[in-house]
Amino acid sequence: MRLDLLAALNEERARRRAAIVVTEIEGGRQRLVREAEIGKDPLGAVLASQLRAGKSGLVEAKGARCFLELHMPPPRLVITGAVHVSQALAPMAKLLGYDVTIVDPRTAFATPERFPDVPLLAEWPDTALPKLALDHWTAFVALTHDPKIDEPALAMALTSRCFYVGALGSKKTHARRVESLKKRGIAEEAIARIHAPIGLAIGAQSPPEIALAILAEITLRLRRGPEARL
Amino acid sequence: MNVGEDDVLAAAESWRREGRGVALATVVETWGSAPRPVGSHLVIDDRENFLGSVSGGCVEGEVIAAAGEVIDSGVPKLMEFGVADETAWKAGLSCGGMIRVYVEKVE
Structure with a gap:
């Protein structure tokens, strides 16, 4: 994980905003998707449903295996x-x-x-x-x-x-x-x-x-x- | 985030900013009864200090060893542990479940 991505993630967590880290298992490419940006993401629909379910997990999407790591604010x-x-x-x-x-x-x-x-x-x-x-x-x-x-x-x-x-x-x-x-x-x-x-x-x-x-x-x-x- | 845990991701960030070599291990998949849920983290530095947990202790040793390689090479690694696996003899899950752990460098 790049340090700037990790820092941005920690910032979202500190501000009590939901965010998802998307990691392509093969190749390791990674991005941070803030809750407000989900609609614009190529995997928007998948991310939205994952957020509703409230669970992190592996998905097959657009030919790639991705790990979606959800971060919800603590209650x-x-x-x-x-x-x-x-x-x-x-x-x-x-x-x-x-x-x-x-x-x-x-x-x-x-x-x-x-x-x-x-x-x-x-x-x-x-x-x-x-x-x-x-x-x-x-x-x-x-x-x-x-x-x-x-x-x-x-x-x-x-x-x-x-x-x-x-x-x-x-x-x-x-x-x-x-x-x-x-x-x-x-x-x-x-x-x-x-x-x-x-x-x-x-x-x-x-x-x-x-x-x-x-x-x-x-x-x-x-x-x-x-x-x-x- | 799982409640009541150490803030592993905050530690990963501050350790890296201190200039340490850092790897982050994440549970990405579980089958059966696994001790730690998907999304659980373990952060490891280049001197084998660690914080967090991916299995409640069963396979941490293996993950920490692999983290050293990942910090050196920069290449992420997907590890699998479980009773049906040969590695189970070295590092098995007492609960009978299986887990996959993704280990990556923080850079």
């Missing part, structure tokens, strides 16, 4: 609420490979003592979330129980490409939240994307169990898509 979890459940959720999500960020403007909650080794933004969602650029590989969960914090954050997550949006709260709380989001001008089909009550129904009680239920649901959406049923 990310953005949480509003430096709360009790988050204290279990953040380390568990890190164990599963997520980049975790917690947003909570209440400085009494968002302390490094309560959340060692987790990036904390003690800011309102309106300030924090645009900086995080919620993308297709991001899961968002609203856990504060405080509509002043959760609702603007949810409104932003629902208009982003997040693969998962979840919100803590009972069915009654959620019904109030739905009305409020409608008043903010969020479309009903977008609001229907919210997983609420949050997490798979496994009878979770303690904060770590609730975190487990949430992460199981996020894993289901990450691995099997928005429509999959258990």
Whole structure:
């Protein structure tokens, strides 16, 4: 691999953008195809389907055997609420490979003592979330129980490409939240994307169990898509 | 990228920039139960320092030896390992799977 190609690949990875390295096994010719350039590539259709499948692999294309090496950004979890459940959720999500960020403007909650080794933004969602650029590989969960914090954050997550949006709260709380989001001008089909009550129904009680239920649901959406049923 | 791993590609870039001879090994194909998925990397330098994994340890020794040749010659190499293969006696996969590993120079 040429060093300039490797450097360009590492740059795409650092910027959380998907890219594919195409290597011709015989002869060793190689190129980097950024996600935005797939349409222009001679193997565009093959690359697009490989990206949808999310798997690296060998293909026979245009008389050559090529290895397609996919690089997808690592999944990310953005949480509003430096709360009790988050204290279990953040380390568990890190164990599963997520980049975790917690947003909570209440400085009494968002302390490094309560959340060692987790990036904390003690800011309102309106300030924090645009900086995080919620993308297709991001899961968002609203856990504060405080509509002043959760609702603007949810409104932003629902208009982003997040693969998962979840919100803590009972069915009654959620019904109030739905009305409020409608008043903010969020479309009903977008609001229907919210997983609420949050997490798979496994009878979770303690904060770590609730975190487990949430992460199981996020894993289901990450691995099997928005429509999959258990 | 497989989660929770060392950043092998970042290491490959920085090792090369330090002036080391560097080879990159990539799992390009697997059959049966293979220990590491397609796309897994092992980076090796000219002093046999390495980072990452292509097989969870079973065939790394063979790949590291081949990497030295690839760094010298600049010619990429496709290697195959598995129980049905004669090389299995030297470097076999305990899990019974087979893998193909592409080894190339970073230049």
